[in-house]
Amino acid sequence: MNENFTSLLFFTILSQMAVGTLIFRELILLRGGFEFISYQFRKRSLQVIVILLFLSLVIAFLHLGNPLHAFNAIKNFGKSWLSREIFSLSLLMAALLLYLIIVLRNNHLRTERIISFISVMLCISFVYSMIKLYMIPSVISWNNPFTPVSFIITTFLCGLILLAVIIWKNFDGFNYIIALLTAILVICSLANSILFYGTFLKQVYYLFIIRTALSIISLLIITVLNFRFQSNKTGIWWVILSLIVVVSEIINRYIFFLSFEKSGL
Numbered sequence: 627m628n629e630n631f632t633s634l635l636f637f638t639i640l641s642q643m644a645v646g647t648l649i650f651r652e653l654i655l656l657r658g659g660f661e662f663i664s665y666q667f668r669k670r671s672l673q674v675i676v677i678l679l680f681l682s683l684v685i686a687f688l689h690l691g692n693p694l695h696a697f698n699a700i701k702n703f704g705k706s707w708l709s710r711e712i713f714s715l716s717l718l719m720a721a722l723l724l725y726l727i728i729v730l731r732n733n734h735l736r737t738e739r740i741i742s743f744i745s746v747m748l749c750i751s752f753v754y755s756m757i758k759l760y761m762i763p764s765v766i767s768w769n770n771p772f773t774p775v776s777f778i779i780t781t782f783l784c785g786l787i788l789l790a791v792i793i794w795k796n797f798d799g800f801n802y803i804i805a806l807l808t809a810i811l812v813i814c815s816l817a818n819s820i821l822f823y824g825t826f827l828k829q830v831y832y833l834f835i836i837r838t839a840l841s842i843i844s845l846l847i848i849t850v851l852n853f854r855f856q857s858n859k860t861g862i863w864w865v866i867l868s869l870i871v872v873v874s875e876i877i878n879r880y881i882f883f884l885s886f887e888k889s890g891l
Contacts, residue, residue, distance in 0.1 A: 633685050635879050638756065639784065639872070641682035641715065642777065644675050645749040646785015651675070652742050654793075668729050671792050676722050683719055686712060707759040714752040721745045753781055767824040767885040775818050776882065780875050783811040787868040794864045801851070809848045812871065816841045819878055824885020833877050840874040
């Protein structure tokens with residue numbers, strides 16, 4: 627796996643995880659009300675998201691070869707989905723930094739709601755740009771519905787599982803819902819892999835076997851969590867589950883990129 631391949635893999639996974647975490651975070655705030663959700667949760671969760679997105683932004687610039695030429699990747703906004711992706715990511719990062727500043731001041735709830743809405747819209751724009759970038763007409767294994775489905779599932783699954791690690795102790799009422807949604811997304815992710823053309827290419831199918839095993843382990847852990855929601859030790863299970871889920875999605879994304887190299891196109 628070459629350097630560019632590696633950077634793309636981790637850039638897409640980390641950025642989609644950050645986006646998914648932000649979307650579910652805003653849903654919790656919308657349901658519970660900004661003024662009724664603890665300041666510590668609002669601050670800590672946003673700090674984690676900003677760090678993840680900043681890391682993915684650094685990786686994205688490294689993928690350009692010479693980070694000093696990053697501006698050249700943005701200036702072709704009218705024609706290039708790569709430019710739109712980087713531009714959307716940059717706008718999202720700027721919005722989240724402003725969002726974090728507002729949250730740290732903790733006295734502008736109306737402004738916080740506005741920047742929250744803007745951030746979610748930028749998240750959607752960013753993921754859409756990423757999907758369009760990878761649906762290359764000449765690459766049969768990518769230019770099909772399984773690519774957007776895979777990217778969207780990874781966004782929601784990795785985001786949800788990271789949020790679960792952040793909130794498990796303070797939002798007991800959400801634990802069951804998060805576990806159920808995680809199980810559904812794990813199953814959907816695995817089903818999408820089975821239907822994806824590149825999964826069963828030569829010398830790649832063994833990765834799918836590992837991914838399947840990890841998915842089964844994830845579902846078993848979710849079953850265990852179902853009986854331990856009232857326990858103070860569920861945090862370690864959420865951490866283990868999150869690591870397994872993320873590794874599984876990394877393998878899935880690895881298979882995705884390998885399908886390009888082995889497509890013969």
